[in-house]
Amino acid sequence: MVKRIGRKQLLFFVWIAGVSYLLPLFGNATEDESPFAVAALSAAAPSEHLLGWxxxxxxxxxxxxxxxxxxxxxxxxxxxxxxxxxxxxxxxxxxxxxxxxxxxxxxxxxxxxxxxxxxxxxxxxxxxxxxxxxxxxxxxxxxxxxxxxxxxxxxxxxxxxxxxxxxxxxxxxxxxxxxxxxxxxxxxxxxxxxxxxxxxxxxxxxxxxxxxxxxxxxxxxxxxxEAYITNAQLAQAETAGRINGHVRTFGMPEGTPVTIEIPGAAAKHIATVDGDSMAHFSFDAEINPWSPEAPVLYDVHVSAGEDLISDRIGFRTIETQGMRILLNGQPIRLKGISTHEEPIGRDGVAYSYQDMMTLFTEAKALGANFIRAAHYPYSRHAARVADELGLLLWEEIPIYWNIAFENPDTLGIARDQLSRLIQRDWNRASVIVWSVANETVYSKPRMLFLERLITDARELDGTRLISAALLGDTRRELQFVTAHLAAYGLTSDVPSAREKKVFEKVLESVGEQAPVVGSGFDLVITDPLGELVDLVSYNEYFGWYYSRFIADQTGVSERTIRKLMLAFIPEIRISSAFDKPIVISEFGAGAKAGNRGAGVWTEDYQANVYRAQVKMIANSEAIQGITPWILKDFRAMLRSLGGVQDYRNRKGLIDENGRRKKAFYVLRDFYEGPWSGVAPN
Missing domain, CATH: 2.60.120.260 (Galactose-binding domain-like)
Structure with a gap:
């Protein structure tokens, strides 16, 4: 007996069949996933060994x-x-x-x-x-x-x-x-x-x-x-005239000869691939060291099997000795400037060799011998240009402000960025600093996170210095500076009678610790990260942000605080709790090019901040380098003030089109004058 199917049942079966046919088009949705959900993108991660040269x-x-x-x-x-x-x-x-x-x-x-x-x-x-x-x-x-x-x-x-x-x-x-x-x-x-x-x-x-x-x-x-050289690292050994390094290969059997040749240094050496696909070497070479005054580069050829790679490489040593920085065994001051990876005269990223050449040539015109490439790795052209121009280079990964220090995935990204940066630029003589962070607040997770990165950097490349731009103990510093400004204010004609009463109360609260005008102020950097790094680097904005903070806390006008601060800054002496060189990695003030006058956002005020800062730097023996903030105005979403910032950070010594501000010449005069010579022994 045949059972007839009703019209409604037939329609139901047709609907089921249609849905079954369409389901694959919706990404094989399950009961727990909407057919309209977006599938996650996934693929294998790239090899940890960077293809270099x-x-x-x-x-x-x-x-x-x-x-x-x-x-x-x-x-x-x-x-x-x-x-x-x-x-x-x-x-x-x-x-x-x-x-x-x-x-x-x-x-x-x-x-x-x-x-x-x-x-x-x-x-x-x-x-x-x-x-x-x-x-x-x-x-x-x-x-x-x-x-x-x-x-x-x-x-x-x-x-x-x-x-x-x-x-x-x-x-x-x-x-x-x-x-x-x-x-x-x-x-x-x-x-x-x-x-x-x-x-x-x-x-x-x-x-x-x-x-x-x-x-x-x-x-x-x-x-x-089919079998090729993946990458190679060469560096001058501590012993003069000797080159150390290694070559990483792919697909080459153990025992394969690897030839390293530097014709201009009368050097040719043959190493062999080991069981880990590596060839390690150490050999003598007649080299002249690379330096800002003489940026000597040599043609270097590395060959194995059918593969040949070449580059132009300089050789030098960099180390610290107490509070001194030694380049090729001689003390040096780092006369620097910070930058961003933006070209002069065009918005967007600086991606070409010519972009970096134009930017870094302006740093040379400033009298700089050192560039802090903040706050992330720039294109490979940056270090190549620095090699050619004789500019020492600080390179950095973007560990910046509030990082998720307890997240292992975040640490994984940071370690990968640091490793790839180092593998790319470990042959660039200009690069003397690997920086692992900028303006991070102390915590135990932060210390563990950055210690891991510092260890990685030293294992990958032990021939350069390690640093991080520190914030310092801002709250404590502001308290001390406020007390000093109060003492200054009571001897000055700038504050009003009401403001002097505020200053009297500030000094009463300090008691016997009240400062004496002219006695100076010793600012000691104590961040425990200083124990782990080679350079104690410090960001400070006495002439810019600190004045606003103190005005807000005391009720004294910002005009008064800023005038007193400009007089006080030269009396600050910066040192650290560590017997290591100090680099002032940031200081500065904002100015819109062409805006003149006495107040903030003017070229005149920015120049006055620089005049006060360089006096302070000249009085602080531990400071062996500075990289003021910053060479050029750059785009920043945080900076929205209409008519002035217009989504640009205006702390540049030149504007986005290359127009120089007054502070450019203040810093240039300092580099050509008080800091024109080498650092004292």
Whole structure:
């Protein structure tokens, strides 16, 4: 007997069949997941061993015009209902539905940030997708690697439909072997890039610089032999005329000879690959040391098997001895300036050799021999330019302000950034400092976090100094400075009668500890991180922020406090609880170029702050270096004051277009005058 199916039952079965057919289009949703949920992007992390010596390798540039799709809803994620990242087609006919397609997308330049290339994206902090095609001639028995100078700040790379690598943490290079994915005909390269930051990222979501997003540096396709040299490190040993180092290889059997040759130094040495794919060496060479006065560079060639890499490298030593810094065994003062990775005369990131040459040449014109490349790694061109110009360089990773020090994933990102920076620039003679942090507040988790990074840095490269820009004990310092300003105020004509009464109460509260005018003020840096670093670096803003804080706390006008502060700053003597050199890693004041007068935001006030600061520096024997904040006005979302800041930090000695302010000449005169000679023995 056949049982008939009713009309309603039949419709139900048709509906079930239809849903079963459609479910795969919704990303295989489960009972616990909405079919409209966005799938997480994931792929393998890049190798921890950085592919180095990039500029001597056979490379195909993938710079130029790319397609870009702005995607805050993550429509381009694989499995998306709307088509996903692979839609590089155009509609085949009038009935084909495409809601996500690259051929109709806008064009954008790589390298470069997307924020300043597209006006509407200036404040954008989220996901974008990049796409381009490229052709390559496949050569048998060769390997192919995609190399990225940096992707800010999280990127997933897809090649011909396969997710091949994911990098978390911007500003540093990474590469991936794509030999199994690349094709002899047209290749489809798609990259998701997300510049959104949060409490667990490095840096965090709140920074005093612009979080430029995108493919901010070069993208290359590199060809190597099947077995190749991954990287090599060379450094001058403590013994004069001797070079130490190592070569890392891939695919080369144990016992493979590795030749290191420096023709200009009459040196040629052959090492052999060990069981760990490494070749270690130490040999004599007739070298002249690199220095700011004589930035000598040598052609260096490293070969093994069919592979050859080359670079121009300088050799020097850097060390500390008590409170002195010794370059090539001789004491040196670090006459510096801080910078950001922004070019002169153009908004956005400085991504090219010429960008860095123009920026660093202005630092040379200031009389500087030292640059603090704050607060993150710059492009590889920065250290190369510094090598050529004879500028010592401080390089830093973006451990900045309120980092999630107890989060192991955050530590993992920081360690990766530090490792990649060091592996990229460990042959640059100009680089003398690895900095692991800026303005972090003391805590036990912070100490453990930074101690791990300092240990990593020393294990990777023991030939450079370690530092971190410290805040100091700001609350204690403000209390002491307030008492000194009160004493000054009672002998000055600047305060009003009411303000003098406030100062009298301040000194009454201090009691027997009340300072005497003219006795000076000894500021001692006590941050325990000073025990772990080689340079005790300190950020201070007596002439800028401190005056405002004291005015707010006392009720005395900011005008009065600032005038007294300018008179008092030269009496400050800075030292530390550690027998180590001190570098004042930040000080300064804001000024809009062309704005003249007595008050804040004027070139005149900024110049007066610099005059007071350099007197203080000249009176503090422990200070062996300074990097005032900052060479050039730069973009910052924190700085919104209309008509003055306009989303720029105005502490530059030049403005964004290169116009020099009065303070530029104050600092230049100091470098050419009181600090013109070498540091005393």
């Amino acid at each position: 990039i500029d001597s390798r056979k490379a195909q540039s993938l710079n130029g015009s790319w397609k870009i799709l702005v995607d805050p809803m993550q429509v381009g994620t694989p499995g998306s209902l709307f088509g996903g990242w692979a839609t590089t087609r155009v509609p085949e006919n009038d009935y084909q539905l495409l809601e996500y397609s690259y051929p109709s997308a806008a064009d954008i330049r790589v390298p470069g940030d997307f924020n300043t290339q597209v006006d509407e994206l200036l404040f954008y902090r989220d996901m974008v997708w990049y796409q381009r095609f490229f052709d390559v001639e496949i050569v048998p028995d060769k390997r192919y690697h995609l190399w990225f100078g940096a992707t800010n700040f999280e990127a997933t790379v897809f090649l011909n439909g396969s997710a091949i690598v994911q990098q978390k943490g911007g500003y540093v290079p990474f590469s991936v072997d794509v030999t199994e994915h690349v094709k002899a005909d047209q290749n489809d390269l798609v990259i998701s890039v997300n510049n959104r930051l949060n409490a667990e990222t490095i840096p965090t979501g709140r920074t005093d610089w612009w979080p430029y997003g995108g493919l901010t540096r070069d993208v290359l396709l590199i060809e190597t032999s």
